[in-house]
Amino acid sequence: MKLVDEFELGLDAPICITWELTYACNLACVHCLSSSGRRDPRELTTAEAKGVISQLQRMQVFYVNIGGGEPTVRRDFWELLDHAAEHGVGVKFSTNGSRIDAAAAARLAASDYVDVQVSIDGATAAVNDAVRGPGSFDTALGALERLAAAGFRKPKISVVVTRQNAGQLDDFKAIADRYGAQLRITRLRPSGRGADVWDEMHPTAEQQRSLYMWLLEHGDEVLTGDSFFHLSAYGEALPGLNLCGAGRVVCLIDPVGDVYACPFAIHDEFLAGNVREPRGFEGVWRDSELFTELRRPQSGGACESCGHYDACRGGCMAAKFFTGLPLDGPDPECALGHGEGLLAARGAEVAIPAPAVDHSRVKPSRLRNGTPERPPAKVCDENPLADFLTAEG
Amino acid sequence: MSAETLLDGRWRLHPQVALRPERFGALAYHYGTRRLSFLKSRRLLDVVEGLGAAPDPAAACRAAGVSDAELASYGRALATLAETGMIVPAEGAAEEVAA
Numbered sequence: 001m002k003l004v005d006e007f008e009l010g011l012d013a014p015i016c017i018t019w020e021l022t023y024a025c026n027l028a029c030v031h032c033l034s035s036s037g038r039r040d041p042r043e044l045t046t047a048e049a050k051g052v053i054s055q056l057q058r059m060q061v062f063y064v065n066i067g068g069g070e071p072t073v074r075r076d077f078w079e080l081l082d083h084a085a086e087h088g089v090g091v092k093f094s095t096n097g098s099r100i101d102a103a104a105a106a107r108l109a110a111s112d113y114v115d116v117q118v119s120i121d122g123a124t125a126a127v128n129d130a131v132r133g134p135g136s137f138d139t140a141l142g143a144l145e146r147l148a149a150a151g152f153r154k155p156k157i158s159v160v161v162t163r164q165n166a167g168q169l170d171d172f173k174a175i176a177d178r179y180g181a182q183l184r185i186t187r188l189r190p191s192g193r194g195a196d197v198w199d200e201m202h203p204t205a206e207q208q209r210s211l212y213m214w215l216l217e218h219g220d221e222v223l224t225g226d227s228f229f230h231l232s233a234y235g236e237a238l239p240g241l242n243l244c245g246a247g248r249v250v251c252l253i254d255p256v257g258d259v260y261a262c263p264f265a266i267h268d269e270f271l272a273g274n275v276r277e278p279r280g281f282e283g284v285w286r287d288s289e290l291f292t293e294l295r296r297p298q299s300g301g302a303c304e305s306c307g308h309y310d311a312c313r314g315g316c317m318a319a320k321f322f323t324g325l326p327l328d329g330p331d332p333e334c335a336l337g338h339g340e341g342l343l344a345a346r347g348a349e350v351a352i353p354a355p356a357v358d359h360s361r362v363k364p365s366r367l368r369n370g371t372p373e374r375p376p377a378k379v380c381d382e383n384p385l386a387d388f389l390t391a392e393g
Numbered sequence: 394m395s396a397e398t399l400l401d402g403r404w405r406l407h408p409q410v411a412l413r414p415e416r417f418g419a420l421a422y423h424y425g426t427r428r429l430s431f432l433k434s435r436r437l438l439d440v441v442e443g444l445g446a447a448p449d450p451a452a453a454c455r456a457a458g459v460s461d462a463e464l465a466s467y468g469r470a471l472a473t474l475a476e477t478g479m480i481v482p483a484e485g486a487a488e489e490v491a492a
Contacts, residue, residue: 001417003433006415015429060413062413063427088411090422090424112425
């Protein structure tokens, strides 16, 4: 049996887990897939989080991708990081860089078990800040500079590929090279607040094709979290595991302990259980009804007769779900264009599912493209430079 | 190192590598390089686990029941694990860790 087929039937423990430690965030990125902003009062306590780490150690989950929200705003963030390292659970955490001061950088450089991923979504301040907020580009680069100065080896720079930055892939690579970092690019999902901006931000078909060509050329130097496997239908398979690992080899633990099939599917439909249940995470992973179902052979539905089905496997479940498309049909960004037709044909009666939880401070989310992106909370909160934050070319 | 020849001398698993047995073989994770590899058969797992006790990889293969016909493909698998630092020469392991 091929490895991919093995993985589709699920493993006794996940290969890797995304663990959003908090919904609290000091930024308000327009495409935030977890709709983060405010802290959830039901957040896992330090003791509960340590309990999860013990279970992961027992299950031999080698590493977790920690995110949020901004995970470093949790008061016990460093304590949990140390605890994970002591228990053989490696950590890669995503950050906007705002809390990576010189002391934090030195501390990170001293640990073998921690990897850092700094997020930017534009290779220029204009493109980045339109998505992540004013000043966020400089903040991120400052963190990368301090990490480099402290001798941290090979941090990651994490980029969500959008219509606005798809032309900057070489520039992102140059930034990564400048800081001794490795570039990681991932797919924009219509999840969380991403649903509000997906129509204007997801790459065009032409950009997808260029992205695919770029990945064929640079695939071994950049990380992708295997998130572009739907593009394999263009021809050659991309490096990495080309499959949807949701509930089979990956899953998400959210800040309140809810376990979802994948980080891009925070919705009741994909909720398997909670780590606070008597048998904890292990019980949810092994026996939940949802994960058991996902590990059964799936039907390719409308895609099964397509000659490229083996390459793309119907694409991303979350992308279909949050654009209102059937799960057993093509991905909205199907390389052969089958998604576009379906999107256009969606009737007004098609209800787009809303995320299960929303911790946004202000709604709705809109790309900050020159107009004030949202009403200021108070008149005096308006950034006087907001009108000048226009996107470059 | 040629992928066609079997490695010489005594080898061992890198001390920062952990193995997790699976029905298809095993996952191997290197905490230092943060690299994840897949051992695609249970027998390869047996070979890798037996490396430390064997005088050379060929002996580890034989001890795990690898046939002569399969030896070349196991040799290639081990060469890949050596290139990515998952297994290291037993004598050199101490320097590897310090580096």
